[in-house]
Amino acid sequence: MAEITLDKVVKKYGAASVVHGIDLEIAHEEFVVLVGPSGCGKSTTLRMIAGLEDISGGIVRIGDRVVNDLPPRKRNISMVFQNYALYPHMNVRENLGFGLKIAGESPDNISKRVDEAAAVLGLTPLLDRTPAELSGGQRQRVAMGRAIVRRPEVFLFDEPLSNLDAKLRGQMRAEIKKLHQKVRTTVVYVTHDQVEAMTLADRIVVMRDGRIEQVGTPMEAFNHPRTTFVATFIGSPPMNLLPGVIAGGAVRLADGTTVPVPDRLKPHARDGRKVTLGIRPDDISPVGHGLSQDGPGAEVDLTVELAEPLGMESLIYTRLAGQEVLAKLYGPRIVQPGEQLTFRMALDRAHLFDAETGQSLRLD
């Protein structure tokens, strides 16, 4: 069993604190993605789990062992690095077998397990090549092979796909997911790419400035963001945020436009409270071109400033209460700049955040 527990984990460099006492429990065989902008402490956290960074405070457990003072080799983990970190002076076979050789496995056993791992990742024809003779995707696979061949309790991935081009990244993302389904292991995966986080994770950990902003399934983070930061970080294009004030059961925006407060948020919407209205582009669509026409809604007339057709849908840039707002039009229909359309906001999926704290009102 390899659950991972972080208990008030702190990382300091001199006086500067980069991780401020985070708590996290990762279940056995769970795929957890740490996601956040650069500098949020996600890689540092991963490296503390790996044992590559000293832990300045708190406790890290893997299984039932406190690993704070154990070197990486005693933690029964393996790691895929952003730059792959393949050993350039060894061929693929030696790269894959290196960990087993160090562990003192017999040559027969090493060769058997290297062949198995190579077969899983389609590396068999490449075993005698050196890293320099491989493409980016192949190197990535070797790095993953090196991680699985030792059958560790925990896999750590540090932005493994960020050096690949978009197409290959999509492919490798799927391969990592398949690999996890085949080789059930606890995985901690670090990325700044919210698409990777959404698609791969059992649970997402959104980090910001060395703190955990939200932990939850991808759908929880998407549907119920706890803060404006999570709301804009998860989901692409990001959620529209419009400042306003509660007045008479509605949100009055800067230009006087009113949007009714959804019923489920009414208990938190006392008059005069300054709020931020959050609504995803998917939930603002020209009438007749939205995802759903049911449920509570509000209609506004807006002028199209720019349209980006994406095939079956178009992204529309418009302006509401003096602020740029993104909307989506579903269905193949050409939209011209300057065109005036009636948009419908699906209010059952709208969010309200406290204007000062950025916290969702539903957390009051």
Place this chain on the structure above:
Amino acid sequence: MSLAVESQTSKQLKRAGLTALTFLLMVVMCVPGLWVVLSAFRPNGEILAKPPIWIPEAPTFDNFRKIFGLGTDQVAIPVGSYFMNSLIIAMTSTVIALAIGMAGGYAFARYRFRGKGSIFLGLMLFRAVPGIALSLPVFIIWSKLGIIDTKIGLIIVYVSLNVPFTIWLIDGFFRQIPLSLSEAAQVDGCTRWQAFWKIEFPLARSGIAAAGVFAFLTSWNEFALASQLTRSTSSKTLPVGLLDFTAQFTIDWAGMCAMAVIIIIPALILTFLVQKHLIAGLTFGGVKG
């Protein structure tokens, strides 16, 4: 079309100019060496002939025979001892300078510590001081310590002469090796020590070999300090031994040239043996790119 032809011609002219310049530079550098080698194989009279005789008229190994005491007339120069002294002093000081250079270079490349920048700068400044400027203080200290005219005395001088250079060169090579390789090895089950020997050392090998060659050649060829600090057959090195060919009124040019050839050969062989390692670039490919 005419433009293309013109640029073609100007390119050819440029190349011809560069070739001529290179040739000239090579002549300036090589002719003295060539003269030494040619002179090693002919008698003294031919060396001093005017006008100069370039190609030896009757090539002979007599000079070498004389040095090694194989000919009829004996020359009382113990070349064998000098050679062994040179070999022992150069090898030992190189090995020590490399060991210190590897440890120091690795530390400078991989660790953060107080005063790192100043220590590094200090080492480089020390390298800038001409060794001969230190010869008098070194002579006094060495004679007080009783290690004047000993191999160990010279070894210590050469180690301190070479260490700043080996640290600087090896530091550069370790810096080129991504830290993540050592980290990956540690995750794969290595201790930091194993990660160094199995991953980082093989990748820095070419740099370490280069540093070794330079350190060896510095010690092997050094004359000024050795001539101050050594006196007897038991510690004199080959370059100092060259002086034995000068007497009050005569200089045995032929013998000196033959001995110079003997000095050059091991250096050439060494450079030839490690030239494969001198070509760096092994590190690339393991990481993205």
